[in-house]
Each structure stands twice: as C-alpha cells, then as structure tokens.
Amino acid sequence: MLGNAPSFTMLSELLQGTDVGGFLLIQDSCSYSGRHLLKSFIDAALNREEVVHVLGLDVSEEELKEGLKSFVFQRLHFHDAYADPLGWTDNSPFTVHQFSSSRLTELLKQTAPSKPATLVIDSLSWVLRHISPTAVCHTLQQLKKGGAVRTIIGLLHEDMHSRGIVGSVCRLATSVITVEPGTKGEEALAKITKRSKSGKVTQDEQIFSIRKDLTVTVLSKPTNPGHKRSTTEEQVDPTANLTFNLRLTDAEREAKEKLALPFVFSKEKKTALLHSGPGSGKILYEPDASDDYDQEDPDDDLDV
Amino acid sequence: MTRRWRCRQTKPTKSLEENENLQRSSELVRLAMFTELNSILNTSPESFTPGEFILLSDRQSDASFLIHHFLSFYLKARCKVCFVALVQSFSHYHAVSQRLGVSLTQAKEKGQLIFLEGLKESLSVFLPQEENAGHQAMSFLRDPAAGLRSLYEFVQSSVVESSGGGGASAEQWGPPVLLMDDVSVLLSLGVRVGAVLDFSHYCRTTVCSQLQGNVVMLVRCDGEAEEDDADDEGSEQLMRGLTHQSCLTLHVQGLPTGYCRDIHGQVEFCWKKRQSDGQHAPKKVFQFKVHDKGVSFFARGTSRAVL
Numbered sequence: 001m002l003g004n005a006p007s008f009t010m011l012s013e014l015l016q017g018t019d020v021g022g023f024l025l026i027q028d029s030c031s032y033s034g035r036h037l038l039k040s041f042i043d044a045a046l047n048r049e050e051v052v053h054v055l056g057l058d059v060s061e062e063e064l065k066e067g068l069k070s071f072v073f074q075r076l077h078f079h080d081a082y083a084d085p086l087g088w089t090d091n092s093p094f095t096v097h098q099f100s101s102s103r104l105t106e107l108l109k110q111t112a113p114s115k116p117a118t119l120v121i122d123s124l125s126w127v128l129r130h131i132s133p134t135a136v137c138h139t140l141q142q143l144k145k146g147g148a149v150r151t152i153i154g155l156l157h158e159d160m161h162s163r164g165i166v167g168s169v170c171r172l173a174t175s176v177i178t179v180e181p182g183t184k185g186e187e188a189l190a191k192i193t194k195r196s197k198s199g200k201v202t203q204d205e206q207i208f209s210i211r212k213d214l215t216v217t218v219l220s221k222p223t224n225p226g227h228k229r230s231t232t233e234e235q236v237d238p239t240a241n242l243t244f245n246l247r248l249t250d251a252e253r254e255a256k257e258k259l260a261l262p263f264v265f266s267k268e269k270k271t272a273l274l275h276s277g278p279g280s281g282k283i284l285y286e287p288d289a290s291d292d293y294d295q296e297d298p299d300d301d302l303d304v
Numbered sequence: 305m306t307r308r309w310r311c312r313q314t315k316p317t318k319s320l321e322e323n324e325n326l327q328r329s330s331e332l333v334r335l336a337m338f339t340e341l342n343s344i345l346n347t348s349p350e351s352f353t354p355g356e357f358i359l360l361s362d363r364q365s366d367a368s369f370l371i372h373h374f375l376s377f378y379l380k381a382r383c384k385v386c387f388v389a390l391v392q393s394f395s396h397y398h399a400v401s402q403r404l405g406v407s408l409t410q411a412k413e414k415g416q417l418i419f420l421e422g423l424k425e426s427l428s429v430f431l432p433q434e435e436n437a438g439h440q441a442m443s444f445l446r447d448p449a450a451g452l453r454s455l456y457e458f459v460q461s462s463v464v465e466s467s468g469g470g471g472a473s474a475e476q477w478g479p480p481v482l483l484m485d486d487v488s489v490l491l492s493l494g495v496r497v498g499a500v501l502d503f504s505h506y507c508r509t510t511v512c513s514q515l516q517g518n519v520v521m522l523v524r525c526d527g528e529a530e531e532d533d534a535d536d537e538g539s540e541q542l543m544r545g546l547t548h549q550s551c552l553t554l555h556v557q558g559l560p561t562g563y564c565r566d567i568h569g570q571v572e573f574c575w576k577k578r579q580s581d582g583q584h585a586p587k588k589v590f591q592f593k594v595h596d597k598g599v600s601f602f603a604r605g606t607s608r609a610v611l
Contacts, residue, residue, distance in 0.1 A: 030547040033576055058548070060513045083509055086502060088453055125548075129498050159544050185586065 009218045010192045010204045014175055015044045017118075022174035023144055023152045025124075027166070029159040032181040032188055035059070035122070036210045038155050039067060042120055043214040046072040050150070051117040053108055057081045057096065057126035058155070064122065067214055077111050085126065096130045101142035108148045116150040119143065123155040124169065133165045140172055182207055189222060270303070338373050338404075340601040344573060344590060345552075349381035354479050354516040357508050359550035361543055363525045365569050367556035369599055371485045372397070374520045376404040379411055383517070384477040386462040388441075388455070388484045390422035403597045416477055418462040448494030452503035460510050463517065480517035482507055487546070488524045488539045497538070501545040508549060521546065551577045559591070566609035567591050571601070 014024065024041070028034030035058075045052050046068070052075060056064055061078045068076070084092035094107075108117050121127070127136055143149045158166050158178070170176050170193075178191040186209045194202045207219040239246040248256065260266060285298070294300070342348050360370045375397065378385050389397060397419075398408040411417035425442045441458035444450065463480035490500050504521065511517040523546055525539045547553055555572040573588045590601045602608075 030544050033548075060509070062513070082513075085505070088456065088506065129501070157544075157548050160541065160548070 009206055010194060010202070011177070011190055011206050011208060011216065011218050014177070014192070014194075015041060015216060017041075017045055017048060017050070017151065019174060020150055021144060023140060023154070023172055025154050025156055025170060025173035025176045027156050027158040027170075027176060027178040029157065029180070032179055034155050034177075034179045036214075037177065037179055037188075037190075037216070038120065038122060038153065039064070040210055040214045040216050041153050042076070043068055043072075045118050045151075046075055049075070051075050051077070051111070051115055052120060053077045053079065053111070053117050054120045054122060055079050055081055055094070055099075055104070056122050057085055058123045067212070077117075079107060081126075086130075096127055099127050099131055099136070099139060101139045101146060104139070104143060105146055105148045116148060119149045119152045121152065121154040123157060125155075125157040125160045128156075128161060128165060128169075133168055137168055137172055140169075144172075182209075187219060338377070338598055341373060341599065342377075344588065344601060347377075349377055352381065352518070354518065355512045356518045356552060357504075357512055357550045358518065358520045359543075359546050359553040360520065360522040360556070361525065361546075361553060362522075362556040364527075365556045365558050367522060367524070367554070368392075368485065369594055370554060370556070370571075371483065371520070371522050372400045372404060373599070375483055376401055376406045378481045378483075378518070379406045379408075379416065382416070382478045384416060384418075384463065384480045385411070386418045386420075386459055386480065386482050388420045388422065388459070388482070390489050391485055393423055394419060394421050420458065444490075444495060445493060448499075449496070451499040452490070452495060456503050456506045456510075459507055463511055463515060480511055480515050482511050482517070482519045482521075484519075484521040486522035486524055488542060491539060491542060497542045497545065500542055501549070504546060504549060551575070564609075566593060567607050568593050570604070 026034040026038055026041075042052055042054070054064060054076065056078055060082050061080060064078065065073070065076070079094050081094040081096060085094075085096045086092075087095045087097075104119065108119065111117075124136070140152065140154075143152055154169075154173075156166065156169060174195050176193045180189045180191070182188045187207050188209065190206050190208055192204045192206065194204075196202075205222055207222055209217050209219060211217065260268060347353065358374070360367045360374075375385065375387065379401075387397075394408070401408050408417060408419070412419055420441055422442065426445055429442045429445045440454050443454045444452055459482055463482065487500060487504070491497065504519075507519050511519050523539065523543050525543055553572075553574045553576075555574070556569055557572075558569045559567060570589055570591045573590070575586050589604060591604055591607060592599050592601045593607070
C-alpha cells in the first residue's frame with residue numbers, strides 16, 4: 001500500500017476521534033498489553049473536551065488514571081466494576097451482570113444528560129467470561145444505535161477467547177486495532193482494519209510508540225523482509241557487464257524457439273515414427289495363434 | 305596422640321551484642337543466596353513495590369524454588385503472609401525455609417503466617433470429624449462448579465485481620481501478602497478456568513488494591529504452548545488469563561537445548577507496568593542453578609561451567 005504523508009496515518013486519524021457512532025476495538029495478547037494505547041485514546045478524547053465514561057473491570061481506578069493529567073478528571077467518570085464484579089460482597093457499585101444497554105445508558109445519562117459521551121470498556125474479555133457473546137454483541141449494537149453514546153472503545157484480549165467469539169466482536173466494530181510487540185523495546189506494531197459506512201475496508205500496519213505523557217508517535221511502516229516484496233524492486237540483468245556475449249539476436253532467438261528438444265515426445269516425432277519415410281525398413285509381423293495380438297494396439301504403447 | 309573429643313563450651317564472656325552480630329552475619333550469608341534475584345527484581349526485604357501481582361509460571365520445569373524464595377523474602381520483610389499451600393505439606397515448606405533462615409513454626413505462633421495446608425484440610429472435607437476453620441476454605445472440593453468464593457472469603461478473613469487493628473498482644477506487621485502454590489492444581493480438582501480467574505481477580509482487588517499488599521501465585525503448564533487453541537479449558541488459558549492480570553511474570557523453563565548438569569534452566573522476567581525510573585527492558589532472561597541453600601542467577605552464557 002502506498003504510504004500517506006507521515007503525519008496523517010490511519011492510527012493518528014483514529015486518535016482524532018472523528019468517527020462518530022462507531023465502535024473501536026483494541027485487541028491485545030499476553031505479549032503486549034493494549035491498555036497503554038487505550039489510555040492514549042482516553043487522553044485524546046479528554047483533551048478534545050469530550051465526556052468519557054469508563055467501565056472498569058480489569059484494573060482499578062488508580063491504575064487507569066495513572067498517567068492522565070488531573071485537570072481532566074472532571075470529564076472522566078469511572079464506573080467501578082473492578083472492586084466487586086460478581087456481587088460477592090453486598091455492596092457492589094457495579095456487577096458484570098448489569099452489563100446491558102439500558103443500565104449503561106442510565107449510567108451515562110446520570111452524568112452527561114445532554115452530550116453523548118464516549119464509553120470505554122476495560123475490558124470486554126471480562127464481560128465475555130460471564131455474559132454470553134450474543135448478549136454482549138446485542139448490547140454493543142444497541143448502544144451504538146442508541147444515541148446516548150458517541151463512540152464505544154473496547155479492549156479485548158484475543159488470546160482468551162475462541163476465534164469465533166473474537167470474530168463476532170470484530171464484525172461489530174467499525175475499526176479494529178490489533179497490537180503486538182515490536183522488534184525494539186519501546187515500539188509496538190498496530191494492525192488496523194477500518195470499515196467505513198459504505199462498506200469499504202481499509203487495512204494498514206504501523207509501528208508506534210507511546211510516550212510517558214500518553215501521546216502516540218507513529219514511527220513507520222514495518223520493514224521486516226517477511227512482508228510482501230516491494231514491486232518497485234529492480235530486476236537485475238545477468239547478461240550485463242560480462243567479458244563475453246550472452247545476448248541473442250532476433251534471428252538466433254527464432255532459431256532457438258524452433259528447435260525441437262531431443263527427448264520430448266512431440267507431435268512431429270510421433271508422425272515421423274508412425275509413418276516412416278521411403279527407404280527405411282519395414283517390420284512385418286505375423287502373430288502366432290498363442291500371441292495376444294490387439295489389432296489396434298499391438299505394442300500397447302500407442303498414445304491413441 | 306589420639307584426639308580427644310570434648311564438648312564445646314560457649315564462653316560466658318561473649319556479649320549479647322556479639323551474639324547478635326554472629327546471627328546477623330549468618331543470616332546475611334543465607335540472604336546472599338537470593339541477592340542475585342533481588343537485584344534483578346530491584347527489591348529487598350526493606351523496600352519492595354507494594355500492590356504487585358507477581359505470577360510465577362513454569363513449563364515442564366519446577367518453579368517451586370521461587371515460591372520458597374518469596375515465602376522467606378516476605379517473612380523477613382515482616383509482612384503478614386497468608387500461604388495457601390495446595391501441593392505440599394507444612395513440614396516440606398518448613399524444612400526448606402529453615403535452610404533459607406526462617407522458621408515457619410515460629411512465624412505461625414507469632415501470628416505472622418497463616419498457613420492453609422490444602423492436603424490436610426481436604427481430608428477433613430471428605431471425612432468430616434470435627435468442625436474445622438479450614439473446612440469452609442476447601443469446600444469447593446465437594447462442589448467444584450460452584451466456584452472459589454469460599455476460598456476467597458478465607459483469604460479475605462486472613463488478610464483483613466491484620467489491618468483490623470488487633471488487640472494489645474498483636475504485633476504490627478507490614479502489608480499483607482498472599483502466596484499460592486499452586487493454582488493449576490485447582491483445575492485438576494474440577495474448578496473451571498473462569499472461576500480461578502475470578503478468584504485471582506478478587507484476591508488482587510482485596511490484597512493489592514485495597515490493602516496495598518502483594519500476591520504471588522504459581523501456575524504450572526505441561527506440554528508445549530498451544531498457539532491456536534484459545535478456548536482450550538486448561539492450564540494454558542489459565543496462564544494467559546493470569547498473565548493479563550499480573551504486572552510481573554517469572555517464567556521458568558528448561559534450557560531449549562536440553563538437559564545440562566550445571567545450568568538447571570532459564571527464567572524469563574516480564575514487567576508489564578512501565579516503571580517510573582525511566583527506561584527498562586520489559587523482558588530479561590537469566591539462567592539459574594539450584595544449590596542446596598539457594599539459587600544462583602547469571603546472564604545467559606556466563607555459567608561458571610562455561611567460562
């Protein structure tokens with residue numbers, strides 16, 4: 001894929017949050033945590049003066065807020081489902097079984113009644129462990145169309161679920177970013193798939209790193225040789241720069257193509273063998289009674 | 305002239321201070337056994353990062369030496385330790401800890417250590433004879449499908465006790481620590497992977513976030529790492545789930561080239577959290593050799609047998 005100007009890559013486009021009514025999914029695995037990128041998205045949304053609601057299941061409020069600047073906290077609402085997600089104590093602020101579009105819309109309307117908010121779910125894997133995938137997908141779809149939510153950003157640990165479940169959630173998403181560890185320490189690789197409203201799908205891969213202030217620096221395209229070879233690679237001419245001539249003139253090329261190769265059983269050879277020319281010996285064969293003679297194919301080797 | 309053996313008498317003139325110094329130096333010698341590990345982890349019993357979930361894992365190897373290290377480490381750091389030991393008896397851990405310079409019996413008597421001996425308690429679940437406090441913790445053996453809520457409640461009661469203030473006789477212990485050896489045995493007892501992950505989540509919530517203590521769990525895998533079978537209800541999925549929850553993992557495995565007498569294996573250290581002191585490599589690999597009274601760690605290729 002031809003690269004765009006470096007400052008306007010797919011990843012930075014997604015960070016600018018112009019995708020309203022969409023569902024952005026960040027997929028990670030054990031080898032690289034997607035939470036750093038998730039925090040970058042939260043930071044970018046807060047800097048744009050958006051109201052952000054976080055449904056926190058995987059990590060505590062302190063851990064999630066670590067690194068975010070404190071003056072934006074008034075726009076950040078953390079719904080604590082980390083402390084007691086299954087209701088084992090009698091005082092649970094939010095349990096995982098309350099994950100439904102009605103309850104979530106209610107929560108969102110409590111704090112930002114007029115403006116549609118950005119909903120961040122950390123993480124969907126926790127929810128999928130206790131709620132059936134169909135119910136989760138249904139809830140996400142209803143939230144997307146509901147109007148109370150401007151964008152949904154979800155984190156999913158793809159190595160914790162079967163491919164079918166991961167595939168179903170990805171289908172719902174308008175953009176999917178799969179993060180993997182990069183070759184150098186601080187860098188990571190992002191594989192981005194974006195589905196536009198017209199149905200067009202664009203894909204891209206970018207190497208990025210996240211600084212301490214949660215800004216994302218998009219570095220470059222991955223350049224490892226395992227990738228698809230570049231078509232602009234020049235063909236090396238082996239007949240150049242030699243002390244002897246290996247090139248063919250047109251007449252020589254024609255003669256070369258006309259030449260019949262010795263061990264290839266071509267049509268011309270077949271007719272030459274079958275209809276031997278004048279002067280060559282003929283073989284007359286008269287079979288005995290005990291011979292198994294097939295009139296049509298005496299030697300049983302004709303390609304008839 | 306034959307040698308005469310006679311009883312050694314301790315000189316009464318030795319002062320108390322000298323005795324203390326002697327004790328401290330012998331302790332230091334024992335501590336020195338794990339100083340390499342402490343320096344890799346950048347910790348010491350005097351100062352360690354609170355609120356951490358450390359995952360120890362092994363594949364076709366034995367990481368239990370790390371459990372013994374952490375047990376003696378946190379006891380020396382004067383933390384209140386809750387040890388859920390499901391695979392070995394109390395006397396086993398006691399014998400090994402003595403070599404590392406801590407006495408588990410003493411710690412238990414002082415109230416510093418709460419020890420759940422899974423093997424013994426499970427017998428009383430199956431053959432109930434009298435009402436036992438440990439009963440409830442292991443009740444998941446009767447009904448594994450119900451989950452580990454009762455085990456979590458046992459852990460909660462053990463660690464919350466310490467910060468509850470206590471009576472006049474209670475000593476002031478440091479932050480609580482939960483140690484588990486090992487978590488994968490729960491899968492063999494019929495508990496689902498999801499239930500174990502819920503249990504570890506709740507332990508993390510209570511011990512790490514609420515009480516700023518640490519949690520150390522050991523998970524064991526057998527067989528090769530399966531890359532594509534993500535919904536396999538087994539130790540691989542449990543290890544992945546726990547890795548997502550932890551902030552530091554120590555993965556022990558044998559050498560990829562095979563058995564070696566002088567190098568018993570390698571340990572891969574993975575830090576998830578970005579440390580505040582700047583740049584650090586998120587992954588480090590060291591090789592180790594287990595001795596009688598400790599373990600020595602060295603960078604790859606620098607074993608004394610090779611140099």
